[in-house]
Amino acid sequence: AQSVAQPEDQVNVAEGNPLTVKCTYSVSGNPYLFWYVQYPNRGLQFLLKYITGDNLVKGSYGFEAEFNKSQTSFHLKKPSALVSDSALYFCAVTKRAGGGNKLTFGTGTQLKVEL
Amino acid sequence: EAGVVQSPRYKIIEKKQPVAFWCNPISGHNTLYWYLQNLGQGPELLIRYENEEAVDDSQLPKDRFSAERLKGVDSTLKIQPAELGDSAVYLCASSLGATSGSIDEQFFGPGTRLTVL
Incomplete structure (x- = not known):
């Protein structure tokens, strides 16, 4: 079975600051990883x-x-956040061999960028 | 280029009534997906089509849900009868398909928000 964990329900960041939205995954074999907004x-x-x-x-x-195989992570980053980046972000995984493009999504992280 | 089109955008029905959702994928996309998204959750796959063939319907509750993609283009998802717990957003997505030789990104429609009273 494959799974995705997004440990933060919400991330708050000031405009202009860097942002990180965390994602870890579990899949048998090598993964394909995606971020959606x-x-x-x-x-x-x-x-x-x-x-x-x-x-x-x-x-x-x-x-x-950044994909980190040893930590099974795929964190989303942006050097300088904008207010317009405020949205719900989903990480997703499927396995390369035999995955059939069946994506498993995390529960989502709400990003709030404030002035 | 037009994106994935879904209709209706919103639907309110009483329990035990039937309901149908329609999806037109991006032109040239062979793979079509129906997802269920509950509030505060990520999308969960209900069924995946490669052209007109349903290749993964393991998560589709077949006692009340059905889907079809007769000509390998647009698709319909039906619920009969609807239950209170079916209230959710139903998303349709499409991708190029297996012939692309890779796992390619899925393009999502705006969804249909179903409320069952």
């Missing part, structure tokens, strides 16, 4: 994915994530 009354929007290669993945809107 959800704005109110909207569907999930793809931010970035890790497939293989460089552990630091860059995505949309200045976000990046």
